[in-house]
Amino acid sequence: MTAEADVLHMLLLGRRLLELARQAIREPTDDVVGPAAKNVLEELTFRPGSSVEEIADRIRVTPAEVSEILADEQLRSWAELVPDPDDPQRILVWPSAELLVETERRVRRPLDTELADSVPDPAQRRRCIEMLAELADLMLPGEPEGL
Helix, strand or coil: CCCCCCHHHHHHHHHHHHHHHHHHHCCHHHHHCCHHHHHHHHHHHHCCCEEHHHHHHHHCCCHHHHHHHHHCCCCHHHEEEEEECCEEEEEEEEECHHHHHHHHHHHCCCHHHHCCCCCCCHHHHHHHHHHHHHHHHHHCCCCCCCC
């Protein structure tokens, strides 16, 4: 690797970190829902209070598809639908307490275990974890500790 990182390194590292994070939070029961539903759940968790239209725009599906996903019996308990107080025709979507608890459980898994396959050497793995913590401190100032 070169001494100086460039945009390509940032893109490749970002993609790899996202892949590792998705693998780390994945569980066998996740196969029950499709990719669009997973994207909706992710939106609920990280952008609570979004409208159906905003979610649809961000995950590149129609508002009708988002509404259909939210109406699915398996996912109904994960979301709370609330009319927008400023526009009753508009529906805002919030994560349920159940979804937040489940998400918190998954994202708080220790990195040492999750990175063992990717970085087999324990010393290098510890250094990667320290570097991730340092990057988070530098690049995510003021981010909340929880979800």
